[in-house]
Amino acid sequence: MEKEKTDKKDHILDVAERVFAEVGFDGASTRLISSEAGVNMAMLNYYFGSKEGLLLAIFARRTAVFKDLVKNIGTTENISCWDKVDRYIDAYTERVFNNNCFQKMLYQELAITRKGELTDKITEMMMGSVNEFKKIIQDGVNSGEFKTDTDVELLIATLYGSKNFILNTPHISSIMLGYEVHNQENLDNKLKPRLKAYLKKLLNLYLLK
Amino acid sequence: MEKEKTDKKDHILDVAERVFAEVGFDGASTRLISSEAGVNMAMLNYYFGSKEGLLLAIFARRTAVFKDLVKNIGTTENISCWDKVDRYIDAYTERVFNNNCFQKMLYQELAITRKGELTDKITEMMMGSVNEFKKIIQDGVNSGEFKTDTDVELLIATLYGSKNFILNTPHISSIMLGYEVHNQENLDNKLKPRLKAYLKKLLNLYLLK
């Protein structure tokens, strides 16, 4: 029935997302993906048209969820700009830790100079999140709450990049931190609160007068 | 003659490094690499044995150079720990901006869970650089120059990650910054000094009491 079909498609998307994150888009053969998902190879084309269609479907699913999550922290009234930054860091950290396979896949695609439709879709999604944060910082600078010589763009690079380094170079960060970052329990219990606290302190020192 | 042979091999390594950075290892066919380099396809195997051998040769060439660059800022006498951090940021920024194709390729490989020899070689190279910086920070904490609650590992993630975000997601960062980050002139004249100044201020605020 209809529900089971959706479940199966969702299952394939889950598996493909993980495999793409692990070995990259070009490194992931349709045979590997289908065998990992426990489905016949032809089902990928049957459901998603092509390998690239599968990739697009993964992005479509996540972006649909993200639109709700990124929304209007910046427009909340009656709280300081720093509190907005604080909330943004919380929301952002939660989001990326709960979708770390997708995040890893996302930045692998961003690193590659490919053609067409997907790049635009990714860029649009990223810029939405970026501009939300940018607006918060800019408001804080304009209102005098934050330092005037704040480098907003590089601060964004720090926010996104610090997390990327941890999650997207697991070989290195696991050695650095002393525990396996692929382990979701370590991620949730150890790394997530640590990263939140670190980012808040770092940005607080950099932004506030 | 011997010199020309080395030149040709070096030329192939240059081109392959760029192509790997642009489309990833799996996305770069030997035919594409050889045509971009203007050599016959068989020359890749003739010189480097295999496609993976070519990748290894790229790493071997860069690591040989890096061993000289990473050396002993930490053991310099008679300067403060902060001055060491200052110098490290300078040296690090210079290094990554002058090898941004290699850097991009490096982190694409680090993101992928692959087998064997290369991963160990990459990890060793990275940890050498990481530990050098870690030692500087740790000395500063122990001597009382830096704050005691410094999160060294996440600070490393910030240092490396901020730069990675700028250089490895050119689509996004070019929009953010308002100019093309692939343009080496923009990189050297605009971004490099800006990133240096930003990182120094950020780390200064975070580290110093």
Place this chain on the structure above:
DNA sequence: TTCTATTAATCAAACGATTGATTAATTTTG
């Protein structure tokens, strides 16, 4: 209900194209 049509889902097999690699022949070099 029971029999028949229709549709969706699934499969093994095969397709043409491309992959990385190798061969054997040729050219260049010393």
Place this chain on the structure above:
DNA sequence: CAAAATTAATCAATCGTTTGATTAATAGAA
């Protein structure tokens, strides 16, 4: 000349995709 460098042609393997057939599920007509 002999050795090294370079080439076009070719190799088996794997790639993403398509095929035709089969099963399972649903709907319609009696």
